Amino acid sequence: MTTATAVVLLVAAILTALRVPAFTKGRGRPLVLSGLLVIVAFVMITPPVYNALDAIIPGENLPDPASKIILFVAVVLLGDQLAKGLDSPRLLRFISGLPGRIVFAATSALLLVLFVAADVQTSSPQLEIAVDEPVVAWYTAVTLMYLSYLSVLLLVAVLHSIGHTQFGDGREQLRAARIDTRGRVLMAIGFALVPVRLVLTPVTLASPDTYQAAQFVPLGTLAFVTVGLAFIRVARRVARRTNGVISFVEMLSRNSARTEDPWRD
Amino acid sequence: MAVDARDFRQWAATVGLPPAVATLARALGVSRATLQAQFVRGRVAEQTVVSAARTANTSPVQALSFFPAYEGLADRVTQPTHAEVLSQTTYVDASIEVVERLSGPLAGVRDRYAEPALPTIDGVRSWFNAVDDGDLRRRVSEAAGIVPQSLSASLTDNKLRPSIAILTADLAGVSATSGLVVTGLITPEEGGWPAQARKVALAALSELDLIEHLNQRTRHASRVVTRALEDQARVQKFRDTLG
Numbered sequence: 001m002t003t004a005t006a007v008v009l010l011v012a013a014i015l016t017a018l019r020v021p022a023f024t025k026g027r028g029r030p031l032v033l034s035g036l037l038v039i040v041a042f043v044m045i046t047p048p049v050y051n052a053l054d055a056i057i058p059g060e061n062l063p064d065p066a067s068k069i070i071l072f073v074a075v076v077l078l079g080d081q082l083a084k085g086l087d088s089p090r091l092l093r094f095i096s097g098l099p100g101r102i103v104f105a106a107t108s109a110l111l112l113v114l115f116v117a118a119d120v121q122t123s124s125p126q127l128e129i130a131v132d133e134p135v136v137a138w139y140t141a142v143t144l145m146y147l148s149y150l151s152v153l154l155l156v157a158v159l160h161s162i163g164h165t166q167f168g169d170g171r172e173q174l175r176a177a178r179i180d181t182r183g184r185v186l187m188a189i190g191f192a193l194v195p196v197r198l199v200l201t202p203v204t205l206a207s208p209d210t211y212q213a214a215q216f217v218p219l220g221t222l223a224f225v226t227v228g229l230a231f232i233r234v235a236r237r238v239a240r241r242t243n244g245v246i247s248f249v250e251m252l253s254r255n256s257a258r259t260e261d262p263w264r265d
Numbered sequence: 266m267a268v269d270a271r272d273f274r275q276w277a278a279t280v281g282l283p284p285a286v287a288t289l290a291r292a293l294g295v296s297r298a299t300l301q302a303q304f305v306r307g308r309v310a311e312q313t314v315v316s317a318a319r320t321a322n323t324s325p326v327q328a329l330s331f332f333p334a335y336e337g338l339a340d341r342v343t344q345p346t347h348a349e350v351l352s353q354t355t356y357v358d359a360s361i362e363v364v365e366r367l368s369g370p371l372a373g374v375r376d377r378y379a380e381p382a383l384p385t386i387d388g389v390r391s392w393f394n395a396v397d398d399g400d401l402r403r404r405v406s407e408a409a410g411i412v413p414q415s416l417s418a419s420l421t422d423n424k425l426r427p428s429i430a431i432l433t434a435d436l437a438g439v440s441a442t443s444g445l446v447v448t449g450l451i452t453p454e455e456g457g458w459p460a461q462a463r464k465v466a467l468a469a470l471s472e473l474d475l476i477e478h479l480n481q482r483t484r485h486a487s488r489v490v491t492r493a494l495e496d497q498a499r500v501q502k503f504r505d506t507l508g
Contacts, residue, residue, distance in 0.1 A: 236504035
């Protein structure tokens with residue numbers, strides 16, 4: 001495990017652990033589950049863990065498709081929550097609704113078929129040892145295609161929502177809106193990195209030396225998305241410090257206060 | 266469009282403001298970094314000119330007129346129209362006028378009520394609509410060299426750049442400073458509006474006109490609050506789901 005991987009996984013683990021108190025109260029459970037599954041998926045493909053699992057589980061390299069399907073489930077869970085948070089039934093349909101489930105099932109089935117067809121007999125995380133074989137290349141590409149499908153949907157939805165984080169004129173509400181916006185921007189960057197990794201696939205095939213470097217891109221996604229979610233969590237806390245009552249008269253007086261001190265915002 | 270920093274330094278010297286950035290910033294009540302950044306860019310914001318003019322006890326309109334971009338501004342100040350002034354009133358102002366007319370123990374409420382500072386909620390768009398002869402958006406966009414959508418977005422944000430605010434007023438044939446007043450860059454008094462202009466304008470309305478105005482402003486306030494509540498629900502749902 002590289003230092004970068006360890007740091008990102010540690011940050012993700014801490015941020016997920018911070019959500020556990022809310023989890024015990026029944027709030028944000030899918031997100032905690034999603035965070036745990038992502039961490040499990042990433043840890044599973046680190047060489048020591050992978051080799052240990054591969055030694056226990058019958059058959060060769062089975063932890064790899066398992067880790068990929070676990071990652072799919074984690075992203076679907078996150079996407080489902082994002083779609084619900086953004087109140088977007090259309091997004092929800094394409095992620096966890098019937099069309100979304102069909103794409104998930106088809107991709108998982110195709111992934112398993114390609115895995116069996118590849119028949120890599122040497123234990124190797126992400127079947128890296130045979131990455132130049134066409135079947136393995138397709139196996140990797142299918143994984144990235146599905147993750148890109150989800151990420152592009154989420155990217156578009158989050159980008160559309162970036163300008164709509166403010167509802168009150170209060171100082172804390174404005175602060176919360178700024179933090180919220182930053183969180184959404186970070187998540188958008190994270191989602192945007194997934195199709196970038198897909199586009200890099202032909203490059204990694206043409207020049208296998210670049211494969212390891214390209215593997216940092218998903219790590220970037222994990223870092224940006226988990227930190228972005230943490231920002232949203234902070235924004236929620238900041239906004240809760242005010243009573244959040246919407247009043248026209250209150251808005252008028254806030255407007256006046258800002259006019260008297262134009263440098264405030 | 267901000268003013269040239271060299272012109273600003275020249276003007277500041279004429280009104281006796283300190284030349285050093287730190288001293289000037291302290292006098293204006295702004296951070297040194299803000300002012301320094303404007304000098305480094307070579308463009309000083311109109312807001313700074315207005316603050317500086319107030320500090321130097323000079324009229325902000327006269328101060329802006331010193332700069333080539335706003336030349337002759339002070340000469341184009343006239344009385345605001347009745348429609349312009351009314352566009353800056355809310356349902357609260359109109360309600361105060363209604364209560365005032367009830368007389369009896371409530372009499373005098375108008376005098377005790379302080380007119381809220383501008384810009385008022387959605388005031389910039391209301392002013393634009395009040396001076397619009399039907400074709401103003403297109404004419405302003407063309408003259409300013411901006412796309413109409415950009416102008417509309419600006420009005421939705423309740424903002425208008427000073428140069429565009431003046432251009433709009435000039436094209437609409439109203440007092441050149443009205444746009445600066447409604448955007449809150451200068452106070453109504455600084456912009457040549459009569460004292461308590463909004464209260465006077467409301468007091469001059471017939472009962473029927475006041476009822477219609479109140480009706481229109483109440484519907485506006487209702488839209489504003491409804492929209493704010495919808496925004497609140499949407500943002501809170503997002504934060505509650507993901508936070």
